Amino acid sequence: xxxxxxxxxxxxxxxxxxxxxxxxxxxxxxxxxxxxxxxxxxxxxxxxxxxxxxxxxxxxxxxxxxxxxxxxxxxxxxxxxxxxxxxxxxxxxxxxxxxxxxxxxxxxxxxxxxxxxxxxxxxxxxxxxxxxxxxxxxxxxxxxxxxxxxxxxxxxxxxxxxxxxxxxxxxxxxxxxxxxxxxxxxxxxxxxxxxxxxxxxxxxxxxxxxxxxxxxxxxxxxxxxxxxxxxxxxxxxxxxxxxxxxxxxxxxxxxxxxxxxxxxxxxxxxxxxxxxxxxxxxxxxxxxxxxxxxxxxxxxxxxxxxxxxxxxxxxxxxxxxxxxxxxxxxxxxxxxxxxxxxxxxxxxxxxxxxxxxxxxxxxxxxxxxxxxxxxxxxxxxxxxxxxxxxxxxxxxxxxxxxxxxxxxxxxxxxxxxxxxxxxxxxxxxxxxxxxxxxxxxxxxxxxxxxxxxxxxxxxxxxxxxxxxxxxxxxxxxxxxxxxxxxxxxxxxxxxxxxxxxxxxxxxxxxxxxxxxxxxxxxxxxxxxxxxxxxxxxxxxxxxxxxxxx
Ligand SMILES: [Zn+2]
Numbered sequence: 050x051x052x053x054x055x056x057x058x059x060x061x062x063x064x065x066x067x068x069x070x071x072x073x074x075x076x077x078x079x080x081x082x083x084x085x086x087x088x089x090x091x092x093x094x095x096x097x098x099x100x101x102x103x104x105x106x107x108x109x110x111x112x113x114x115x116x117x118x119x120x121x122x123x124x125x126x127x128x129x130x131x132x133x134x135x136x137x138x139x140x141x142x143x144x145x146x147x148x149x150x151x152x153x154x155x156x157x158x159x160x161x162x163x164x165x166x167x168x169x170x171x172x173x174x175x176x177x178x179x180x181x182x183x184x185x186x187x188x189x190x191x192x193x194x195x196x197x198x199x200x201x202x203x204x205x206x207x208x209x210x211x212x213x214x215x216x217x218x219x220x221x222x223x224x225x226x227x228x229x230x231x232x233x234x235x236x237x238x239x240x241x242x243x244x245x246x247x248x249x250x251x252x253x254x255x256x257x258x259x260x261x262x263x264x265x266x267x268x269x270x271x272x273x274x275x276x277x278x279x280x281x282x283x284x285x286x287x288x289x290x291x292x293x294x295x296x297x298x299x300x301x302x303x304x305x306x307x308x309x310x311x312x313x314x315x316x317x318x319x320x321x322x323x324x325x326x327x328x329x330x331x332x333x334x335x336x337x338x339x340x341x342x343x344x345x346x347x348x349x350x351x352x353x354x355x356x357x358x359x360x361x362x363x364x365x366x367x368x369x370x371x372x373x374x375x376x377x378x379x380x381x382x383x384x385x386x387x388x389x390x391x392x393x394x395x396x397x398x399x400x401x402x403x404x405x406x407x408x409x410x411x412x413x414x415x416x417x418x419x420x421x422x423x424x425x426x427x428x429x430x431x432x433x434x435x436x437x438x439x440x441x442x443x444x445x446x447x448x449x450x451x452x453x454x455x456x457x458x459x460x461x462x463x464x465x466x467x468x469x470x471x472x473x474x475x476x477x478x479x480x481x482x483x484x485x486x487x488x489x490x491x492x493x494x495x496x497x498x499x500x501x502x503x504x505x506x507x508x509x510x511x512x513x514x515x516x517x518x519x520x521x522x523x524x525x526x527x528x529x530x531x532x533x534x535x536x537x538x539x540x541x542x543x544x545x546x547x548x549x550x551x552x553x554x555x556x557x558x559x560x561x562x563x564x565x566x567x568x569x570x571x572x573x574x575x576x577x578x579x580x581x582x583x584x585x586x587x588x589x590x591x592x593x594x595x596x597x598x
Pocket of ligand 1: 287288325326327481482
């Protein structure tokens with residue numbers, strides 16, 4: 050500018066004033082489109098949708114106001130892309146539904162001051178822009194603009210509707226049709242947030258409905274449930290990988306307390322089909338593998354124990370957004386006593402140390418008079434592992450190893466309470482999945498589909514009274530410690546331990562039965578190329594993903 054109007058400050062200022070607001074608008078448009086540049090699909094669809102907004106309102110002020118929140122979220126979007134490779138969308142919403150707001154705040158807290166400053170700058174600039182009348186976007190006649198809008202919208206909508214109509218017929222039963230629709234827009238930030246939200250809402254509703262539906266089918270026990278008082282505890286671990294347990298041969302002493310427990314049965318070949326919680330926990334509770342073709346959700350353990358007349362407890366240190374919004378929460382709703390140790394009953398709160406659950410567990414066990422079933426859902430070794438244990442456990446090894454040792458301490462406490470209570474009792478412990486500890490993570494443990502992440506610890510402890518009542522089953526469990534297992538063995542094993550038998554139960558999979566049925570151990574990787582891999586014929590590829598041999 051200074052070169053063009055060197056001798057006329059007034060003209061120069063007028064020119065600058067006319068030009069700079071549009072420079073602001075242009076700059077914001079570029080910033081808004083930046084995260085969509087991870088794929089051609091993204092940039093094209095994003096530009097088209099922005100063009101629809103621009104032509105529809107034909108107001109630079111409206112356009113800038115729409116761009117403002119997108120520009121404000123730019124650092125967050127770029128950070129997300131740096132982790133996952135795609136702009137925020139469906140997976141992020143699932144995380145947001147599953148975690149809670151403060152958990153997310155916990156993740157972004159270190160950068161919050163910079164985000165605040167960034168937001169302030171753009172709000173002030175936008176406020177300046179919006180405070181005065183601005184020009185239209187294009188000087189075309191209304192009819193021409195609307196024709197353009199119609200063409201652009203048709204270009205977006207027609208192929209989407211066609212995709213919807215040609216989805217496989219199974220979509221109503223086992224699939225979420227919004228996911229393939231979303232994948233058309235998964236790079237088109239910020240529109241990926243809208244399609245991702247719809248797909249994620251649909252997904253959580255679908256699974257919640259499924260969990261509610263299964264629990265109302267009647268169950269006919271044969272023989273009738275035993276009436277002896279007993280306490281059955283199922284502890285679901287989190288992100289604990291077998292090869293980091295000293296009890297399974299790890300170098301560091303990560304399991305000192307449970308190793309002291311006489312008669313503990315440690316199964317050493319248990320595999321989970323999923324490397325993430327929402328996939329694995331339904332298998333633990335009902336044997337339901339949502340990626341297995343033709344799989345239908347059976348009864349879940351809590352409902353079966355309810356039907357058998359047990360008092361049922363769900364004690365969890367996981368966040369719960371709401372009974373119908375969280376996949377696991379839908380299962381927990383079946384229990385007669387529900388205790389989320391996170392503040393406000395698990396809604397809008399961050400996880401605390403797992404020991405916060407112990408007083409609740411102790412109360413549930415010591416107050417048990419008849420037959421009681423307790424599910425204890427640990428936060429275990431979940432990211433970030435360093436936040437999962439108190440000071441006393443900080444010196445053993447890496448944060449991940451310390452969290453394993455702390456879980457060992459939790460288990461030993463529950464086991465001791467059960468032993469002190471006396472009578473027939475059984476304690477099952479299994480982790481939902483492992484993690485990548487050092488493989489392709491830069492040393493920070495994180496979810497991932499490396500082979501070792503599918504190998505998990507599985508313990509069974511039973512009281513002396515239980516063993517006296519079931520000597521055959523106690524011996525069979527010891528005989529089965531090297532049998533190849535998957536999480537699908539959990540529901541029949543837990544039912545077996547409680548003496549519950551009914552037609553639909555897959556009793557042949559129980560670890561308390563002689564020669565448990567061996568099925569191909571299909572596990573699910575995170576990409577389309579390794580979605581179904583036979584664990585027993587697999588290896589890790591060079592990028593730390595499980596792959597077919
Ligand atoms: Zn998990």
